[in-house]
Amino acid sequence: MKRSDLPFGSEFSPSQIELARVLEMADEHGGDWHAFEDAVRATYFDNHKTTEYNRGKLANNTKLGMIAYGIIDREAALTEFGQELLLLTNDEPSLYERFAKHILLNLHGMTLVRCIQDMVAAGEVVTLTTLREGLAARGVHYPSGGKHPSMMRLWLAKAGVFVGSRWQVNPHRIEDILGLNPDEFEALADFTPEQRTFLRALANTGERDPQPANKIVKLATATYGIKFPEKSLPKMVLHSLVEAGYITADKTTTGRGAKPFQVAPTDKLIADVVEPLLEQLKGQTDPKLLALLRTPLSDILEEIKEKDRYKAGLALEALAFKIMRLLDMTYVATRLRANQTGGAEVDLVFESARLVFSRWQIQCKNTARVSLDDVAKEVGLTHFLKSNVIVMVTTGDIGNEARRYANRIMADSNLAIVMLDGGDLHNISDSPATVIRAFEREARHAMNLKKLDL
DNA sequence: TTAGTCACTGCTAGCCGCCA
DNA sequence: TGGCGGCTAGCAGTGACTAA
Numbered sequence: 001m002k003r004s005d006l007p008f009g010s011e012f013s014p015s016q017i018e019l020a021r022v023l024e025m026a027d028e029h030g031g032d033w034h035a036f037e038d039a040v041r042a043t044y045f046d047n048h049k050t051t052e053y054n055r056g057k058l059a060n061n062t063k064l065g066m067i068a069y070g071i072i073d074r075e076a077a078l079t080e081f082g083q084e085l086l087l088l089t090n091d092e093p094s095l096y097e098r099f100a101k102h103i104l105l106n107l108h109g110m111t112l113v114r115c116i117q118d119m120v121a122a123g124e125v126v127t128l129t130t131l132r133e134g135l136a137a138r139g140v141h142y143p144s145g146g147k148h149p150s151m152m153r154l155w156l157a158k159a160g161v162f163v164g165s166r167w168q169v170n171p172h173r174i175e176d177i178l179g180l181n182p183d184e185f186e187a188l189a190d191f192t193p194e195q196r197t198f199l200r201a202l203a204n205t206g207e208r209d210p211q212p213a214n215k216i217v218k219l220a221t222a223t224y225g226i227k228f229p230e231k232s233l234p235k236m237v238l239h240s241l242v243e244a245g246y247i248t249a250d251k252t253t254t255g256r257g258a259k260p261f262q263v264a265p266t267d268k269l270i271a272d273v274v275e276p277l278l279e280q281l282k283g284q285t286d287p288k289l290l291a292l293l294r295t296p297l298s299d300i301l302e303e304i305k306e307k308d309r310y311k312a313g314l315a316l317e318a319l320a321f322k323i324m325r326l327l328d329m330t331y332v333a334t335r336l337r338a339n340q341t342g343g344a345e346v347d348l349v350f351e352s353a354r355l356v357f358s359r360w361q362i363q364c365k366n367t368a369r370v371s372l373d374d375v376a377k378e379v380g381l382t383h384f385l386k387s388n389v390i391v392m393v394t395t396g397d398i399g400n401e402a403r404r405y406a407n408r409i410m411a412d413s414n415l416a417i418v419m420l421d422g423g424d425l426h427n428i429s430d431s432p433a434t435v436i437r438a439f440e441r442e443a444r445h446a447m448n449l450k451k452l453d454l
Numbered sequence: 455t456t457a458g459t460c461a462c463t464g465c466t467a468g469c470c471g472c473c474a
Numbered sequence: 475t476g477g478c479g480g481c482t483a484g485c486a487g488t489g490a491c492t493a494a
Contacts, residue, residue: 004461004462008460008461008462010461010462010483010484010485011484011485013483013484015483015484016483016484054485054486054487057485057486057487058484058485058486060459060460061460061461061485064459064460064461068461127480127481127482128481128482129481143461143462143463146462146463147482147483147484150482150483151483154483
């Protein structure tokens with residue numbers, strides 16, 4: 001029998017015991033697990049109308065739950081993490097928040113949350129039974145009929161990660177708890193907003209080779225809405241970043257030449273910014289996909305041509321990630337994976353809360369042509385997913401019928417549909433910052449279609 | 455061999471949403 | 475508003491494993 005990957009939580013539920021109280025009991029009786037179990041039994045289970053044996057068993061299960069959640073050891077002594085929680089017993093919100101962070105990062109909590117979000121995005125009903133299948137597909141096992149996810153959800157709900165109906169996730173609360181806002185990277189804290197966004201835009205390109213500084217500026221301006229000094233970029237932005245060891249910047253002309261500096265990320269930028277960005281995806285995606293995200297876009301485009309459908313499908317998913325990361329969008333869920341479509345297409349959902357909230361559906365297709373049906377299917381999903389933007393990406397061409405249909409939808413509704421074909425992908429691969437040009441072209445096209453008759 | 459421990463499995467009361 | 479059915483989670487049963 002395979003052991004559960006999710007922690008055992010029977011009788012370790014917030015509706016049965018109080019976390020602060022059991023922490024104090026462990027502090028008092030730690031090292032003598034019999035005394036600890038007696039204390040738990042006397043406090044929570046002695047009034048149960050059952051046998052003495054079962055009362056003891058309930059207390060025993062509470063202890064096992066605390067061990068599984070990494071709070072105490074086999075002797076019921078507080079672990080290092082348990083000690084940390086003990087210091088927070090007078091501040092319940094902080095106590096639950098710290099516990100939730102531990103569950104999310106160390107006990108497959110993020111996998112559970114992402115699995116639920118993916119299932120909701122795919123229109124599946126979330127129950128303990130369907131969840132078991134969903135988690136199994138992500139390599140996380142728990143026994144059939146098991147309530148492990150329920151206990152985990154109850155603790156996460158104490159920190160606000162789950163709200164309202166049972167399986168409703170609050171993604172913004174997760175950001176708060178995990179500190180996922182890249183603005184808060186310690187490494188970037190001392191820089192000006194211009195310097196910070198320049199570094200992030202450069203990091204988002206994923207390129208190690210030198211790129212023209214003006215293209216990174218354009219990407220940063222479009223992505224973050226920050227204005228850069230026109231005449232003094234080196235003085236106001238680049239020199240400080242070079243001094244801090246985050247970029248190299250080479251002048252390409254002598255004298256008073258007007259060509260832009262060639263900038264490239266250093267190992268320090270990769271370690272302090274790029275890797276933490278990828279770390280955020282750990283536990284949410286296939287580890288092989290994470291490895292692909294560390295490679296240049298050109299390699300991913302090559303991988304898509306692989307005969308192995310699994311590899312090609314994974315590369316297709318990586319392509320969607322790469323493009324949306326260029327625009328610093330936040331990954332929400334994968335609605336349709338490549339392994340469900342024989343590597344032919346993937347369907348992901350991203351969000352952004354910059355200035356106004358927007359939700360983007362991105363479909364990547366590894367087929368010769370995007371058809372009207374492909375676009376129609378995505379348009380149909382926007383109502384269900386409450387998204388504002390559809391991004392259709394193909395390694396082939398966009399069909400004329402598909403174009404005409406998208407134009408009609410954009411003219412008649414508030415939806416924006418962005419189409420990127422194989423040629424665009426080639427250009428983006430050569431110079432990642434040119435992604436902005438492709439999106440600007442599509443935005444102007446949409447603006448023309450949506451002209452008001454005033 | 456046996457008692458103790460661990461962790462999965464089964465049963466069921468009660469909650470909640472849906473529908474007539 | 476009440477009946478019904480599905481789902482959750484508390485409680486208990488049980489078998490596997492381990493150490494004495």
